[in-house]
Amino acid sequence: MNWQTFIPLVIGFLSAFIAIIGYFLHRQTERIKIIENQLSEKKYRTYIQLVGFFYNILKDVKFSNKTNEKESVGMLIDIKKDLLIYGSDKIFQKYVEWLTYTVVYPGDNRHFKHFLELLLEIRKDMGNPKTKLTKKDVMLSLTQNPDTYEEVKCFVEW
Numbered sequence: 765m766n767w768q769t770f771i772p773l774v775i776g777f778l779s780a781f782i783a784i785i786g787y788f789l790h791r792q793t794e795r796i797k798i799i800e801n802q803l804s805e806k807k808y809r810t811y812i813q814l815v816g817f818f819y820n821i822l823k824d825v826k827f828s829n830k831t832n833e834k835e836s837v838g839m840l841i842d843i844k845k846d847l848l849i850y851g852s853d854k855i856f857q858k859y860v861e862w863l864t865y866t867v868v869y870p871g872d873n874r875h876f877k878h879f880l881e882l883l884l885e886i887r888k889d890m891g892n893p894k895t896k897l898t899k900k901d902v903m904l905s906l907t908q909n910p911d912t913y914e915e916v917k918c919f920v921e922w
Contacts, residue, residue: 806846806850807850809846810847811851813842814886815883817840818883821836822906844860851889852889855885858878859882861882862878862881880899900917
């Protein structure tokens with residue numbers, strides 16, 4: 765075999781080899797994107813479940829409905845499990861901080877500070893990293909009344 769036929773064969777083989785490697789790298793990148801999207805979807809679903817849980821409690825309070833405590837505790841445990849698996853470290857830490865405060869200081873409304881911080885961290889993690897909302901803004905949204913906010917602001921601002 766002479767050099768004139770050997771070199772084109774080597775170049776052809778290397779070209780095919782590089783094309784195959786490129787195909788597999790592209791395929792692996794696509795798989796990673798799919799997995800990341802699935803995890804992101806589950807994370808967002810968990811965040812929505814947590815925020816929804818809180819707003820359901822808020823509705824129960826506003827409409828004087830009795831909240832099912834067993835069901836609520838079960839939901840919080842499920843949310844904690846999902847946050848551990850899918851949530852960011854900061855969100856999980858804020859969630860545990862809030863829950864710990866409610867257990868250590870039952871009935872103390874200062875837990876709202878921790879919960880509002882959790883809500884703001886969720887906003888940041890869901891694509892608003894430069895949010896300008898404050899705990900006060902969120903609390904005003906919840907109370908819907910500046911006078912009511914004045915009554916509870918000590919729970920938010922300490």
